[in-house]
Amino acid sequence: MRDGIVTTNGLDEAVDLATSALFGGLEDPAAESMNFLNEVASRHPHAIALAAGRPTEEFFDLADVHRYLRSFCDHLAGRLGQSPAQVRRTVLQYGRTKGIIHDLVAEHLRIDEGIDVDPESVVVTAGCQEAMFLVLRALRADHRDVLLAVTPTYVGLTGAARLADLPVLPVRTGAAGVDLADLAAVAEQARADGLRPRACYVMPDFANPSGLSMDVATRGRLLEVAAEQELLLLEDNPYGLFHGESGRLPTLKSLDERRRVVYLGSFAKSVLPGARVGYVVADQRVAGADGRVGLFADELSKIKSMVTVNTSPIAQAVVGGKLVEHGGSLAAATARERRWYAGNLRRAVDALAEHLTDVPGVSWTVPSGGFFVVVSVPFPVDDDLLERSARDHGVLWTPMGHFYDGMPAVPALRLSVSSVSADLIDTGVRRLAVLIEEQCRQRTGQVCR
16 A cells, blocks of 8 residues: 555555544454455355255255245234234334344244243344344443353354454363363453453354264253353354254253353354344343343343344244244154255265274364364365465365364364355265375375375
8 A cells, every 4th residue: 555545456546434433343364264265256156055054955955944934824813813014014114123023932932942931032133143233232231241161162152252353262062062160260360460251152963164063961060160250151053953863962041040141142154144033032030220020131122222223024924934834843844854964974984984983193173063073184274275276276175274263273163064065075075085095195105095
């Protein structure tokens, strides 16, 4: 840049703004991660995509959208007794800030998750990403406040925390999905440093990106540590329904007897990602300055009213229609998807064993559900290597550095097996194995077999 002119691709262009004069979080790596990964995929459309954690399109049908919308309208007219004019207004007008399917969400949680909450404690959001931001913005009262997060962490959480100006302190994962001793130590050290740890973000079921799950004993102890440390737990559960061949474990929220857990949910994987409907269950009691006691959900709705006003009622109606058609339960409604994801996970693990078992320093996780497998390798993995993998080997994946704050090169990568066929998984892993062996040879000068 010189005299207000920036040179881009050899052309001089006038500059109107500088990033130094904008919100500092815009230059944070977390803000670039999702855009970068999307751009790599668009530049290499023929590469096998084992990167994005999106649901399979195998079972999408536009006709379902119209049917769900009609089912929800029938629900409004029949079960709730709304007139035709009221139905039109509910679905087509600006709507209630906390949502119009809050009662159906609460019913779904009771049936599928064993979570019994007042529908008024549910705020329906524009995807789970908004739910995260609302909670983090509410918890950030002043510069002392910090968030704890089990690392590696979903990059969307890190980005939302940046937007809320809430620093994130990492907590080690550990073999059980969270290192409880480290959690307590990080919280105590933060207080010793004059900070105020408010909450810890966790994903107990098939975590993104690690794929790890917490056993029941760890979940119980985590609730105890949170109470001892006076922390809220932000439980994110996008993959819980996709538990493979293993039995389902109780959510933290279903075990929560002290209103210690704020529950973050999404219908992106279980209904449609294009609907962009998520929710937050915030049943904590909040005392106002006037002495009156309300719900944390009510405070979140105040922020939401100034961010998105409300979540699209039409999108909510589509989700609500599927809930109505299946009696509030999505467990049985997603049985096909669960079998698909479980089969793809098995295929990925088997392919890794076939092609990489004899390569020194290479290992991988064997999750019991969810979308992700993490492959550890004996060399740094970064965005440049991903670009080369897409260009020269025709396979996309995600560098694990995107899930560690401030660590661009981590010796591991994440494979997502949710949105591709089993045959493409085989081919993708075979191509990945060639890349890994190539990198090993460059480092050691020897054949890595």
